[in-house]
């Protein structure tokens with residue numbers, strides 16, 4: 395006989411979480427959390443916390459909340475209740491809880507390091523002063539726009555020691571796209587630039603930024619933007635991404651490719667699963683789009699000499715259309731004190747390097763291997779005012795831990811400052827530091 399108080403009076407109230415948040419959602423291995431992923435961003439939310447939040451909000455039993463994936467892999471939250479549940483209130487409860495908790499669990503899926511999401515509220519000033527993120531002005535119309543740190547590759551020559559094997563970087567950053575665009579607009583205005591180039595580069599891989607299309611669109615909306623260019627190692631390129639970037643207004647892609655031989659390409663990328671064919675296919679796809687393709691191999695003497703010639707031939711073969719920029723930007727290998735260097739490899743002098751490029755120009759009947767600023771529509775312009783002096787003592791508070799073990803960020807005079815010698819200081823702690831390096835509005839200080 396049925397109990398008159400049985401659950402038959404209860405109804406199902408279903409929320410499709412996949413439809414209301416822009417993440418792919420799956421259960422963790424032990425099914426105690428959900429894993430939220432968007433590009434390289436990944437984070438977790440505890441299902442216990444989520445159920446408790448809903449149970450308290452609607453005064454229902456914790457056991458009456460169920461989590462499932464449907465056949466489309468949509469993540470469903472099913473609340474079984476005798477009381478009416480207002481779905482829109484339930485959705486805002488869940489969104490608020492996720493917005494509060496997710497930032498504490500974010501990781502960079504490429505490097506497995508903590509990923510800190512930086513919004514305008516954090517620093518409260520334009521994103522100027524850091525070499526890791528924000529906008530960098532080196533006194534020309536080209537502004538470097540850095541949206542994230544971290545890289546999927548482990549190139550043995552990486553000048554900034556990036557990638558999963560890094561020994562020096564312990565944290566990654568990702569920047570809110572509106573914050574970057576607002577800073578870019580501010581710098582363009584301050585410098586009174588009429589033909590600015592927004593150049594997406596990074597201490598890492600710019601195309602790993604999950605909001606790159608929105609970012610390009612935002613930069614293109616500035617009426618004084620003349621060029622938008624991006625560097626990439628090609629790992630994240632797809633035909634769809636190239637199409638979307640083309641529509642958003644990207645003018646040029648500088649694609650690094652260092653060998654035409656699979657095993658060597660794998661060795662030089664530091665990844666056994668590197669697909670050379672994919673990079674070659676993407677190069678050809680870009681060459682056939684409205685975006686200019688610039689192949690940018692690093693010439694590592696004694697390692698990829700013949701590859702450089704093969705890359706010149708490949709570039710000639712695919713770059714049939716006349717484009718706005720040179721199709722090749724061969725780079726000279728340099729030794730870096732703070733990055734990774736290849737054993738036994740030395741740098742060429744720029745004189746020798748340029749002479750060899752001239753020889754290739756004759757041999758392969760190509761022009762513009764020796765690059766000049768004017769080929770990129772670059773010109774000198776006044777620099778942003780620099781408000782700090784080397785040797786100056788600044789006082790501030792710790793705003794954020796840095797990427798190095800003993801590094802934090804503070805702000806002074808409307809600029810972001812890296813401070814080292816600050817190991818173990820927590821956010822909010824008062825700090826004094828002396829500026830020890832100060833160039834192009836990038837500031838390094840030591841704690842005093």
Ligand code: SF4
Nearest residue numbers: 545547549552598627
């Ligand atoms: S692709 Fe660039 S940032 Fe990434 S590891 Fe290689 S050199 Fe470093």
